[in-house]
Amino acid sequence: MSRIIPEPVVPSVLRDRIQAVDLLRGLTIAAMILVNNPGTWSAIYAPFEHAPWHGYTPTDLIFPFFLFIVGCSIAFAYRTKSPGGATYRKIVVRSLKLIGLGIFLGAFLIAPPFVKAWEAIRLPGVLQRIGLVFLLAAPLALHLRTRPLIVLTLVLLLGYWIWMGFVPLPDGSAPNYERAPNNWAMYVDKLLLGTHTWQEDYDPEGLLSTLPSLATCLIGVITGRFLLENTVDKTRKLLLASAGLLVLGHLWGLVFPINKALWTSSFVLVTAGWALLALAVIYYLSDVRGLVWGRVFTYAGANALALYFLSSFFAKVFGLIRVGDTSLHGWIYQTVYDHDFLPDKLSSLLYALTLVVIYLAVGTLLYRRRIFIKV
Known part of the structure; x- marks a missing residue:
């Protein structure tokens, strides 16, 4: 035995x-x-x-993993902090630094004029998304207990699905999830960002898809709080949560395709499921078994x-x-x-x-x- x-x-x-x-x-x-x-x-x-459009590869898991970990870190860092001006200033300053560094990466040149022409600068990006998500997630973690955070995460995922799949576009056309002008994420990016996107018609770190990426981070906050609880049997619970999210995410993907570029709600659940699985395995090896590796x-x-x-x-x-x-x-x-x-x-x-x-x-x-x- x-x-x-x-x-x-x-x-x-x-x-x-x-x-x-x-x-x-x-x-x-x-x-x-x-x-x-x-x-x-x-x-x-x-x-x-990366997956060409719908679906996902191991590479498509990496950025969601990082946003998930940002959420865990928020749970650890802000568990004893009180809301206040000094805390909010630090949150805003850090967010602006991340956004600024991301824009700098996309804008700088090594020869005169040392900066791209304004219309050619990409405004969204990986660091920019991390900054925006942190700016939203940290205050929410300061003010909300775990149950309201879970409700808010569900509202974000369901609301994004309804917006992307069922709300007609301004011209009356039906929305879809393809790479086309009547995709809401692409429509919003084109309307608000103009030429400042990765591709002419969309950006994988665009504005509208930042909302479900916030949900990814909030799942990390919820997980971080769970890890801090004075309880036992965490590995089994992480594994069960992982299995549940993976099943729900793939089922949801039948009607709301798993898609990183759009950061669909099914993509959030599937990637969070894989993140929980990875965390459960590593937690068991390092924090339970005490293996030094x-x-x-x-x-x-x-x-x-x-x-x-x-x-x-x-x-x-x-x-x-x-x-x-x-x-x-x-x-x-x-x-x-x-x-x-x-x-x-x-x-x-x-x-x-x-x-x-x-x-x-x-x-x-x-x-x-x-x-x-x-x-």
């Missing part, structure tokens, strides 16, 4: 330091760097690509947003610097990795893995020097 190891009751002095969340944050930022930095975009293994990811997670910004910044710089008829990025890839004896996709992956190792090393160095960059 197998021996059942009881889960420990978390002492109050340790409840704000759940190892599993730190590990999952580091693993997620490593995955973000991996999928964003292939040697060449023309040679990528299928799991490292993956410290490098914990170190990286302590400066996750700073590492993401640095990786994005240098990726762009390397892409802009010209070396002959290619970029510095292209020259390094062709010189070091692109060889006839290696498959193209493997060469491209090795380049990305090298960058992951470099940034994990940077994260480790920052952690050991007790440098924590608050973005």
Whole structure:
């Protein structure tokens, strides 16, 4: 008979330091760097690509995982804080910093005039979405208990479904979930953002789809609060919640397709289900069994947003610097990795893995020097 190891009751002095969340944050930022930095975009293994439209791949899980972890972190950081001017100022300042850094990444050039023309600047983006979601989620976590947060999350998901699927557009046409002008998310982005989007007709981090991405973060807040509870058997409960969300998400996907670009409500449930599954496994290994593993990811997670910004910044710089008829990025890839004896996709992956190792090393160095960059 197998021996059942009881889960420990978390002492109050340790409840704000759940190892599993730190590990999952580091693993997620490593995955973000991996999928964003292939040697060449023309040679990528299928799991490292986004779904063309409906459906999802492992890569489509990464950004929702990070927003989920942001929610967990909000639960830990704001559980003892009281609403007030100083707290709100910190929330607003941090949100504006994230939004500003994201816009900077999309706007800067390394040669005069050093900034793109205004009409060519993309205003949405990953850091911008994190900033907006944090700006909304942190005050909600300050003011609402868990049950109202659950109700609000359901309202956001159901309301988004009704808006996207049943509300006629201003011209009277029926909405749909395809990449078309009568898709509400695309309509709102085109109306409010104009040319400041990733594609001419839409942006995967657009304005309307920020509402369901807030729901992703709030599920993280709810999960974080659960982890802080003075209770046992957390792994089993996380697994049950994971299974429930995965089943509900896929069933909902039959009528409201799972789609990252639109951040559909079914996508929220499915990705949150996978996040809970990953968290449950890591929690059991690290916080229940006490296994010491993956410290490098914990170190990286302590400066996750700073590492993401640095990786994005240098990726762009390397892409802009010209070396002959290619970029510095292209020259390094062709010189070091692109060889006839290696498959193209493997060469491209090795380049990305090298960058992951470099940034994990940077994260480790920052952690050991007790440098924590608050973005």
